[in-house]
Amino acid sequence: MRKTAEQEGIVISGVGVVSPWGLTHKDLVNAFLYGEKEFTKSRDDSCCEKVENFAAEELIGKNGLRYLNSATRYGIYAALQCLQSANLLNQKEKMGVIIGSHLGHLDMLEKMIGEILTEGSRALSPLSSPNGAPNVIASAIGSRTGGKALNATIHNGFTSGLDALIYGCQMLTDGRADFLLVGGAEGISPYYLQWLKAHGFKHVFEGAGLILVEKSATATARGKLPQSKVVGCYSRPWQGGDSVQQCIIRLLGKTGLQINQLDAVVCAGSFNRKKPEKVALDKLGYMGSRYYCRELIGEGLAVSGLFQIIFGLELLQKGAKLVLVHQYGIPGNCSAIILSQYENKCW
C-alpha cells in the first residue's frame, strides 16, 4: 500500500505573497498581527481591498503581460518569490503547479461575454481569449516557471487554496512531482463583488499566496532547511451543525494529537453572528490562541487559506510548536491542516 501524506513527511520550504498590504510575507504578517489594515477606512467604499503599487512590468516582465489578468499576474509574482525563497531554480522537470482559485478568471469572463454579445466572437483577441479558461492562472505560472511535472487548478469555493494543498500533498507522496508550487490567487471582479457585498461580506481582498512544498527527504538532500512540516490534513463537505467540529476531530484523530496540544488555531472567521469555528473550538475545550482571518484582514477566498498558512508559519517561527489552520465555505468544505515546527527554525 502506498503511503499517506502524513506518513511521508511533507514540508514547506518557500513562501510568496502578493497582498493589498504589501508584496512580502512580512507585510502580510503585520496585517494579521498589528491590524495594518483598517476596516473602516475602505478606500473607495467598494469593500474590496485591491493590490496597489503592483508594477507588473518590473516584477514579472513584459512578455505576454497585456493578456494576463490581475490574479494571473499576482500568481506569477508570488510563484517567482516562492522559488527564490526556497532556493529552487533549476528543477523544472520535477516541479509542478497547483493553484486554487474561485474567481480568478471571472474578470476575463465578464469582459469576453460583453464582447461576444455586442460584436460576436470576432471581437475577441486570439491572444487573450485563452485566458478566459479557469486554469489560466496555473497554466501561466507553469509556463513562466517551467514546471513540467504536473499542472492543476482547484475550483472549490472558499477552500480552494487549502484544498489545493491537500491535493498537492498526495501528489508529492505518490511521487508525481518532487516540488510543488501550491497556492491561491484571486482577482475580485466587479460583478462578483456586488454579490459578496449583498451577502454580508464586509471586506474582501484579492492577491496571491503560494508555498513551495516537497518531501522532507528531498529538502534534506538539497540542503534546504524547511520552514515547517505538514503534520496532517483533512477536508469534508460542510453539512451544517457540527461540520467544523467533526473536521477538527477527524484531523486530530489522523495525526494522533489532542486539541490542547495545539498552540494556535488560525481560523477563517465569520462576518456574521454565527461563528461555527468559535463554537466548535469552545465545544472541544480548546484553550490556546485563536486568530480569525475574516475579522483581522477580511475574506480572500482561495487566497485566505494560504495567507492563514503563512501566518501560521510566522507563529511557528515565534515559538508555537503546533498550529492548526482551518477554513470553510457555506456551502463548500471544511478544510484543515496542522503545521509543526521543523527540527530547526529558519527563515
Place this chain on the structure above:
Amino acid sequence: MRVVCTGIGITTSIGAGKDGFWQGVLQHKCGAQPLIRINENNFSKKYAYEISEDFVKEKELGRASALALYTVGEAITDARLISLDNVPLIIGTGLCDFKAYEDSVLTNEYFNCESIATNLNRYLNNTGFSLTISTGCAAGNYAIGYAYDLIKSGQVEVAVAGGSECLANVMFGILDRVNPAEPTCCQPFNAQRKGVLLGEGSAFLILESIDSAKIRKTKIYGEVFGYGLSCDAGHPTAPDKMGLVEAMNKALNDSGCKPEEIDYIAMHGTGTVLNDITETAAVKDVFGSHSYKLATSSIKGMVGHTGGASGAVSTAATFLAMEKEIIPPTIGLTQPDPLCDLDYTPNKCRGHVVNKALINAFGFGGNNCCIVVGRYRG
C-alpha cells in the same frame, strides 16, 4: 491495493445513460446538430454536440452540475452503493457552470458560481473529501487519477470520480478565435477535418478497492493500473509532443505496464490538425513498432469534444468496450491524413478483446493526463 471500477454512469449527445450511450456507439451515431442553447449569430461555428434533454435541477444548479448529478446517480445505482460515508467525490471540468454565470451577468440576476462538487454535496449527503479539478480537457482524467491515489494509499475504500461539461459562450468564442473554420462535426485524423466541435457530456466511475468490491460482491468492469501527469509548460493552446510522450510513459511506468501490453488506446483525437498529428507522433515515440499493432480510436466524432469531461467519457467508454469486447469507432474517417497512419478503427465498431488500454487526455495550458486500465483478473 488493487483499484477496480464497479459502477459507470455516462450521458452524452448520442444517448442518455450507460445503455443509451452504448447503443449510440453501436449505431455509430453522430451527436452533432445545429446549436440549441447558444446563439449562433455570435459565432462562426453553428453546430455542437448538445444533449437534447433538460435536467430537472438545472435552474437550481447550473447545467453542468445538474448533468453531473444525474450521471453520478446512475453510477452509484450501477455499483449498488448504499452509503457515501467517507466516499470522496472528485470532479473534473473545464468550464464548471460557466453558462449559468454568463446568463446571470447578462440578466444581472445573481447566480452563485459554486463548484460542481459543492453543488452535488447538497444532494448526495457524502462526507468524503469533495474536490473540483478544473484543468482544461485533462480534468476528468486528473479526477480519476486522484481517486485512484486515495484508494491505493488506503485512505478510502470507495471513491466517485469523473467529469462533467456543458457549453458556454466563452469557450465557443475561444475556439472561434483559435480556429475560424466552420465544422459541422468532428472528424479526428481525417485529412479534410476542420477542427474541434464542442460537446456536452458527463461520465462518472465508482472506483473501489478490490477488497471492498469482493465483500460487496459487486460487478467489476475492470481495473485501474495507474496514471501519468505532465505539463508542457509552454504554449497555451498548442500541444507539445514531448509533454504527451512524458505523460504516456509515466502512465506506463506507474502501472508497471510495458508498451507491448497495451491493446488499445483511447486517443484524445480532437479533430484538429495539431492535436491529431502531434498525438500520433507521440504514440509512435512511446510504442515504437507496436503502435502499428495496437488498435486506437477517438469517440469525439460521435460525442464531440466534451472538454473537461472528455477523459472521463473515454475512460467509461473503454471500460464498456472491455466488457462488450467491442472497440468504438472513429467515425467520419473517410480519408486519413497521411501523417496519421495508425489503426484508428475507422467508421465501424470492431469486435476486439481489450486486455489493457491507455486513455489519453490533453488540455489547454499543456495539461496532460494518461490512464492505464485493463481487465480485472482475480
